[in-house]
Amino acid sequence: MHNPSAHESTSLQSQPPPEEQNYGATAAHGRQGPIVSVSRKGPAKRDYLIAAVLCYTNLINFMDWFLVPGILLDIQKYFKLSDGDTGLLQTVFILCYMLAAPVFGYLGDRYNRKIILGAGIFFWSGVTLSSSFISELYYWIFFLSRGLVGIGTASYSTIAPTIIADLFEEGKRTTMLSVFYIFIPVGSGLGYALAAGMAGLTGDWHWAFRITPCMGGLALVLLILLVPHRTQRRTAAHRALSISGTIKVAAEKPGVHRTAKTTWCQDVISLAKNWSFVWSSLGLTAMAFVTGALGMWVPLFLYRAQLIQGTVSPCLREICNSSNSLIFGGITIGTGILGVIAGAEAARRLRKINNKADPLICATSMFISALCLYVALMVAQTSILATFYVVTPRRQSTAIALQILVSHLLGDAGSPYLIGIISNAIQAKNAHSFQWSFWSMQYSFIVCAFVGVFGGGFFLLTSLYIEEDRKEAEQL
Numbered sequence: 001m002h003n004p005s006a007h008e009s010t011s012l013q014s015q016p017p018p019e020e021q022n023y024g025a026t027a028a029h030g031r032q033g034p035i036v037s038v039s040r041k042g043p044a045k046r047d048y049l050i051a052a053v054l055c056y057t058n059l060i061n062f063m064d065w066f067l068v069p070g071i072l073l074d075i076q077k078y079f080k081l082s083d084g085d086t087g088l089l090q091t092v093f094i095l096c097y098m099l100a101a102p103v104f105g106y107l108g109d110r111y112n113r114k115i116i117l118g119a120g121i122f123f124w125s126g127v128t129l130s131s132s133f134i135s136e137l138y139y140w141i142f143f144l145s146r147g148l149v150g151i152g153t154a155s156y157s158t159i160a161p162t163i164i165a166d167l168f169e170e171g172k173r174t175t176m177l178s179v180f181y182i183f184i185p186v187g188s189g190l191g192y193a194l195a196a197g198m199a200g201l202t203g204d205w206h207w208a209f210r211i212t213p214c215m216g217g218l219a220l221v222l223l224i225l226l227v228p229h230r231t232q233r234r235t236a237a238h239r240a241l242s243i244s245g246t247i248k249v250a251a252e253k254p255g256v257h258r259t260a261k262t263t264w265c266q267d268v269i270s271l272a273k274n275w276s277f278v279w280s281s282l283g284l285t286a287m288a289f290v291t292g293a294l295g296m297w298v299p300l301f302l303y304r305a306q307l308i309q310g311t312v313s314p315c316l317r318e319i320c321n322s323s324n325s326l327i328f329g330g331i332t333i334g335t336g337i338l339g340v341i342a343g344a345e346a347a348r349r350l351r352k353i354n355n356k357a358d359p360l361i362c363a364t365s366m367f368i369s370a371l372c373l374y375v376a377l378m379v380a381q382t383s384i385l386a387t388f389y390v391v392t393p394r395r396q397s398t399a400i401a402l403q404i405l406v407s408h409l410l411g412d413a414g415s416p417y418l419i420g421i422i423s424n425a426i427q428a429k430n431a432h433s434f435q436w437s438f439w440s441m442q443y444s445f446i447v448c449a450f451v452g453v454f455g456g457g458f459f460l461l462t463s464l465y466i467e468e469d470r471k472e473a474e475q476l
Contacts, residue, residue, distance in 0.1 A: 049169040050227050051176050055183050056159045057121060057219040060212055061153050062187030063194060064128055065093070067208050068146065069196025070325040072300050073315060074205035079139040083086040083427070083441070087420025090144055094413040096150035099353045101158045108159040114227055116155055118220055124152025124217030132209035163227070178344075185336020192299070192329030196322030203319050206290045276359075278467040283362060284407045285456025290369070290448045292412020293419045295332075297441065304438040314434070356463040363459035370452030373445070419444045 050222060066087055068075060076086045108116055131145035163178060168176050194207035271277050302324040306312040312321055350357035420440075426440035 014366075030380075046226075050167060051180070053219070053222045053226050054164060055180050057117075057156060057216075057223070058160060058180055058183045059190070060215045061124075061156050062184050063191040063215075064124065064149060064153060066191030066295065066329075067128075067195045067212065068093075068186045069296050069299060070192040070329065071199050071205045071208055071320075071322060072302055073295070073320040073322070074199060075142075077302075077315060077320065078136050078205070079142065080136070081139065083420035083423040085210045085420070087296065087417040089143060089146055089416075090416050091413055091417040092294070093146045093150040094292070094408055096147040097157075097409040098149040098413060100154035104155045105158045108162060108425050112229070113159050113163060114223065114229055117159055117227075117409065118223055120152050120159075121216050121220045121223065124149045124156075125213040125220070127152060128216075129211050130214035147425060157368040177431050182337060182340055185340070186333050188295070189329040189336065190330065190332030191333070192325045196299075196325035196329070199319055199322055206409030243412065251301050257423055274465075276468075278461050279461040279465065280359065280362075281406050283359075283366070283455045283458035285411045286458060287366065288407045288411025289451050290373070290455070291413040292443070293415035293448050294373075295412075296416035297419055297445070299320050301438075301441045301445065302328070304434065304441060307434045308438050355467050359459045359462035359466055362398040363456045363463065366452050366459060368458035370456065371453060374449040415448070419447070422447065 022409070072086065075081070075089075104116065127145050127148045131142055131149075134145070164180055165173055194211060194373050195205070198207040198211060199205040201207075248301060299322070303312065303315075303321070306324075308313060315321065343365070346358050346361055350361065354360070378441045423440040425434055426443055428439075430436045452469040
């Protein structure tokens, strides 16, 4: 915590308003804890250490997300699942995550966040470990376990960013949250690589689910030892953080008039009239749809393409070849980091000459990715290599919550299952063969290319309204 002498050197000793109190601490003790002032000096080394622990745990969090896609062929063969049933695995995970996230967000605003984080890490690590011992006769328990892991990870993803936001001032906060979120593509890629690597090394895919729980145990120990029991909540605005990043609330600035409070229904109605919010939400939904489907199915799709080329033998009894997952995981890490850095830099430069830079960059990226995806799908049968390169301030919390809900519900929650169902339907109408097994998945993925085009269109429409809506928001 802060040095007591630093407290004496500041005049920020006054009692904060109710919405800025640390509800987690008061709930535990039944009385208001000591007020921790905000030091004018930079963040302490301990704050960076706490952020490092949270980033490490975020890495494990997203590794757990993508263990299943990394060894999807082995799991499909072990439980004798169709493409539709296989796609349902990720759908169950995302749905449980999506529904649990608002609940943990509510709890995190009112109760001790360290306890919630620790319980979540222990829960999802325990469920992941136990899922590695499920017999092939009880496939429904494996589905249930993935849903429970989704609930556990939701407890972390919704609360950890708010702790980082409370540790750092405005300038450092954005940087530290960017570092925190860069572990999403890194963890995702490592999830593929870990699953495929452990399956190949041990000859048993179950071992893929026994490594991250050990890493989770270490994270829990670090959380207990290094993360303080209480973290002062600087403002109510900082609790309005989500996976999207930081939020600047104009009403928090000195001299800015606070508007009257409104009900949740009034906020939703107002947001529905905000066209830049509506179109950008649809654009994010399209992006989630595409990434969710590709993240689940691409390694399996590439394996089927290799079967047609004759470069691999059918996986009948032995452990399946997961080299595609290793390569895809590496590409996910590299392109994820590169995309975040390049996108942020491009936006920073273009904002100087065009206020519509953000939606235009998103639109351009979606159009290019849709074109590349379509080309990659068409050449996959002959060239695997080509396939690899392939609001107003007072309503911002509600806006982000709705955006996350819609993008998951209509995006990556359903897209893996939809791709599997379409593939099933195509295979059912044709003779069973490796050729049609590949073609069914290829034709299913074309849906993603079209959705990507629609996503680019939605972001273009966002650019038509964003300046007007931004000015309106700044006036409130």
